Amino acid sequence: MTPEFPPAPLPELLLEPLVRAALLEDLGAGGDVTTRLVIPPGATCRARLRAREAGVLSGMQVAALAFRLVDPALKLRTLAPDGAVVAAGETAMEIEGPAASVLSAERVALNFAGRLAGVATTTAAYAAETRGTRARITCTRKTTPGLRLVEKQAVLHGGGFNHRFSLSDAVLIKDNHVAAAGGVRAALRAAKAGASHMLRIEIEVDTLDQLAEALDEGGADVALLDNMDAAAMRQAVAMTAGRLTLEASGSMRLERVAETAATGVDYISVGALTHSASTLDLGLDF
Template sequence: MSETTMIRRLPDLLIEPVVRMALAEDLGRAGDLTGQACIPEGARMRAVFAARRPGVLAGVDCVRLALRAMDPAATIETKLGDGERFEAGTVLVEAGADARAFLAAERTALNLLGRLCGVATLTRAYVAAVEGTGARIADTRKTTPGLRALEKHAVACGGGVNHRFGLDDAILIKDNHVAVCGGVGEAVRRARAMAGHLVRVEVEVDGLDQLDEALAARPDVVMLDNFSLEMLREAVTRAKASSFGRPVLEASGGVTLETVRAIAETGVDVISVGALTHSAPSLDIGLDAI
């Protein structure tokens, strides 16, 4: 991904409820007892959020909203924007606020920033691994409950693309849907009959026989679930030769950084990776008073 690629900013309206819920969870029933006991009322502090490891920035607005929720007069200077790379030691945000408020917001700000930078950084590694193949790296719905919008934003910051956000923005026919419908073709036909003109239809197949049935039903996207490399190459060949038109081909299932390049080289269009969100380690970011 180019360093100049435009990253969409999430509206504060989507971020603020998550930040406030996390702050309320941390403050509990009586607020920050340590801050009240040790920090003089009215004291001020300045500090920087600094990276302990290299990575890709995502979630910087969480820091701003956490600090401003505790101290509306807090001053915040962001040094980098979401989607930018940084090295260990880089100052990401410099801020000043009421000391009690700052320390009460510290953990929430760090938790969200570290989590989202971790997702963006892992995504960037997958994107780099398939560079030049034409394949795109996509996320899944395997997100942390309550954090989906933020985690999918972090995937975009890392250069990935977003799969559907929820059950309501696309039709994705999985193996259990197929089992109940009685076949891939029948499931796609039912979906086509119900879907509006802006709703895309994707169907999951677990073998080449199902792929042929799917191609005849003309879905927009076919998910090739847990296909071997040989099967993926054959699926691409069959889709290109299909008289029904070539759908987008998505490879999915057990993808790792070690295997993703070979998968991309089979010619598939998209590779969906649940690990981007369910297995990304939080990036180590610290708060240092100045």
């Protein structure tokens, strides 16, 4: 299940440092020595970036930027944009221009596109399991260091939703916060007393008793139901009666999603969208 209205492209000002760093890493101190020695000066080519297996694309914007940073003169034509569902063998992008430039950018472009399309494809599989329910699939902060922005964008391309991007986005009181603060009530009281009116407050609860405490204390906007079974989640939905947004989390394997969504929770957070997604097999052929 991919988004009906895919998200807008990210500002390239934010993407350029990520792509530039990857290109510098790949080119090293001496540049692409193979291409410099083997490819005749002035040689041109037409290349196609193709899907070698079916999936949902993401990272096409990033791949295009990799080619342009190596050589702004390259001509790019995107045939299947981010968020598109592609079949095996389908061409996603055509690149035309100096062969040396295409070869020097190829691996970085494919690394980004394959990784991000893998995240989008995994997300689409999870989102499909929520059809007919109110539940939304959301990601976590379990992302590749340095790539959170583009991996979370890939989640959107796959039909999922984004959780917080950083520790500064919202108050999320986890189990260790609760333990260190002295309990659910103490943690919520401290958060309510000091949080800006612009910050939402979410609290993790491991049991229905803790959920009852949170409801009685008040102040939370969201309750994270951690590692609860379906029966407990259904009870949590009944207990809250719409007073809190409910997020189910913990060991959310694909085979559990439909049952979890049917309990009536609002969100299902899945670390596997980013930390366990397989790379989609994409290739570049002249």
